[in-house]
Amino acid sequence: QLCRLSTKCDLFCCNVSISLMKLGYLVVKQVSKPISNYIKRKAKSTPVFRKYVCMPPAQIYHWLEVNFRLRLLGLGSAKNVDKLSEKDAIELGGEMLGEFVVFSMAVLVLLAEYQRGSRKEAAKEEKLKEEHSRITGNLKKLETITEIQEAQIRDLQCRLDGLFTEKDVKQLGKIK
Numbered sequence: 001q002l003c004r005l006s007t008k009c010d011l012f013c014c015n016v017s018i019s020l021m022k023l024g025y026l027v028v029k030q031v032s033k034p035i036s037n038y039i040k041r042k043a044k045s046t047p048v049f050r051k052y053v054c055m056p057p058a059q060i061y062h063w064l065e066v067n068f069r070l071r072l073l074g075l076g077s078a079k080n081v082d083k084l085s086e087k088d089a090i091e092l093g094g095e096m097l098g099e100f101v102v103f104s105m106a107v108l109v110l111l112a113e114y115q116r117g118s119r120k121e122a123a124k125e126e127k128l129k130e131e132h133s134r135i136t137g138n139l140k141k142l143e144t145i146t147e148i149q150e151a152q153i154r155d156l157q158c159r160l161d162g163l164f165t166e167k168d169v170k171q172l173g174k175i176k
Contacts, residue, residue, distance in 0.1 A: 024109065025106060028102070028105050028106045028109050029102050029106075031105065032101055032102045032104075032105035032106075033098075033102070035101055035105075036097070036098035036099075036101045036102055037098070039094070039097055039098060039101060040094035040095070040097065040098050043090065043093065043094045043097060044090055044094060050090055050093075053093075053097070054089070054090055054093035054094055054097060055086070055089045055090060055093050056093075057093055057096055057097075058084060058088075058089040058090070058091075058092040058093035058096060059083055059084060059089055061092065061096060062081070062083070062084050062089075062092065063081045066078055066081045067081070
């Protein structure tokens with residue numbers, strides 16, 4: 001029954017984790033959407049940004065997509081792929097850039113969470129090492145105390161043996 005409870009708890013925790021991941025992704029997406037929209041507007045309004053940042057990835061993506069679809073249909077690859085119109089390339093490039101921003105934000109959040117978890121784990125490990133060192137130190141102290149006490153017991157035993165002679169031992173035996 002304990003195993004069943006553990007499994008149910010694990011399943012619950014797994015579902016909660018997945019739900020939190022989904023929620024986290026939605027938060028990242030919502031937070032990064034305004035940034036993405038700002039970049040898209042800038043891409044459309046700034047000629048240099050539009051020409052060198054926005055359009056080339058869109059044209060490459062279009063070329064790859066056309067060739068991939070043709071190969072998927074078994075028609076081989078295209079000799080010449082017509083370029084997207086400037087408007088379509090800007091729109092596609094802006095969308096790609098926006099999605100890249102959203103993805104980058106999600107990756108940054110994951111990396112930050114991973115580092116936080118790593119630091120937490122390192123602190124936990126350091127605490128365990130300190131505890132181990134403390135216990136080891138206490139054990140060494142106890143070993144030293146034990147050795148001292150054993151030496152004292154041996155010394156007292158020798159002194160006790162020296163107090164009684166054989167004659168005294170025989171007399172003690174007669175008394176009993």
